[in-house]
Amino acid sequence: MVDLTTRIGPLRFKNPITVASGTFGVKDEYADYVDYRKLGAVIAKTITLHPRKGNPMPRICETPAGMLNAIGLQNKGLRDFVEDKIPYFRKRKIPLIVNIAGESTKEFGILAKELDRYKKSIAALELNLSCPNIEAGGVRAIREGRLITKTIEAVRKETQLFIFAKLSPELGDVLETAKEAIRAGADGLSLINTIRGMAIHIESRKPRLAVGTGGLSGPAIRPIALRYVYEIKQALPRVSVIASGGITTWQDAVEFLIAGADLLAIGTANFVNPRATLDILEGLKEYCLKHHIKRIGEIRGSLVTHRRS
Ligand SMILES: Cc1cc2nc3c(=O)[nH]c(=O)nc-3n(C[C@H](O)[C@H](O)[C@H](O)COP(=O)(O)O)c2cc1C
Numbered sequence: 001m002v003d004l005t006t007r008i009g010p011l012r013f014k015n016p017i018t019v020a021s022g023t024f025g026v027k028d029e030y031a032d033y034v035d036y037r038k039l040g041a042v043i044a045k046t047i048t049l050h051p052r053k054g055n056p057m058p059r060i061c062e063t064p065a066g067m068l069n070a071i072g073l074q075n076k077g078l079r080d081f082v083e084d085k086i087p088y089f090r091k092r093k094i095p096l097i098v099n100i101a102g103e104s105t106k107e108f109g110i111l112a113k114e115l116d117r118y119k120k121s122i123a124a125l126e127l128n129l130s131c132p133n134i135e136a137g138g139v140r141a142i143r144e145g146r147l148i149t150k151t152i153e154a155v156r157k158e159t160q161l162f163i164f165a166k167l168s169p170e171l172g173d174v175l176e177t178a179k180e181a182i183r184a185g186a187d188g189l190s191l192i193n194t195i196r197g198m199a200i201h202i203e204s205r206k207p208r209l210a211v212g213t214g215g216l217s218g219p220a221i222r223p224i225a226l227r228y229v230y231e232i233k234q235a236l237p238r239v240s241v242i243a244s245g246g247i248t249t250w251q252d253a254v255e256f257l258i259a260g261a262d263l264l265a266i267g268t269a270n271f272v273n274p275r276a277t278l279d280i281l282e283g284l285k286e287y288c289l290k291h292h293i294k295r296i297g298e299i300r301g302s303l304v305t306h307r308r309s
Helices: 077-091 106-115 139-144 148-156 176-184 220-233 250-259 276-290
Strands: 005-010 011-015 015-020 060-063 065-071 096-100 124-128 162-167 186-191 195-197 212-217 240-243 262-264
Touching: 011 162, 060 212, 060 240, 077 106, 077 124, 077 240, 096 106, 106 148, 124 148, 124 186, 148 162, 148 176, 162 240, 176 186, 176 220, 186 220, 195 262, 212 220, 220 240, 220 250, 250 276, 262 276
Parallel strands: 015 262, 096 124, 124 162, 162 186, 186 240, 240 262
Antiparallel strands: 005 011, 060 065, 065 212, 195 212
């Protein structure tokens, strides 16, 4: 038996496997494939204060070793989430991490305040500070307005929930942004969101995405995500990190654990294999058994560096 229990501050997860926001439906879409109770947690698709239609189609396309998406945070808004989604997860005792995005700092604060009323049913908040596909509240607005501190402070003021700040290289230097996020009151980090990219249809000469560019995800960004998780954990060893970025197999999951990740969010892989989360969980257990690892913590942050001569 391997003990996969993962503790993050006051939080306790039965294993480190979770799903990346926006890649696992919004409620029970994957329930035919995955018993959600086997996951460490579910991270919900970003919710905004008001419903959003998202961007015009086409808004996804395949790329070598990944995909581009420009969904634009389509969701039914806060009210639907508290009336329909929270009860679903609460009834089944599935740890729920709620991902939020505001169109302004003020909206982030309102979302945090409203959700704080349901804190018994929520494990943590994840702040989407790095969406590449929207204008107000998107990654560019946050970078150019230098809004990281203000946004996190607005949320911190309204909630006692554990806060993960979700970052990407699009915000600027990731280590500096991470330090700023922690100083402003975030408890943990989520690394990394998608990185902006583009694809062109050569017959029509139109961009493959209606809005021109979108966020690149999948194995194509895995080495970048791995590097950031490693470097941030080296610099901020006490800060917990949810890793996302192309985690597709159990071997990828082990790599991220060795780099120091606390939770592993499976994203684009769910579209290829809807059972990816459970396959990764099984592979992880077998790896631990084979290597006589009794507790998952024994692998975490265990990178062996090459000796220099
Ligand atoms: C179709 C799609 C929708 C996404 N929607 C969201 C979202 O609503 N909020 C968010 O924080 N991240 C969103 N993401 C980013 C993922 O949560 C994840 O951070 C990113 O895709 C990297 O992980 P992956 O390579 O395993 O997919 C989305 C990604 C994809 C592919």
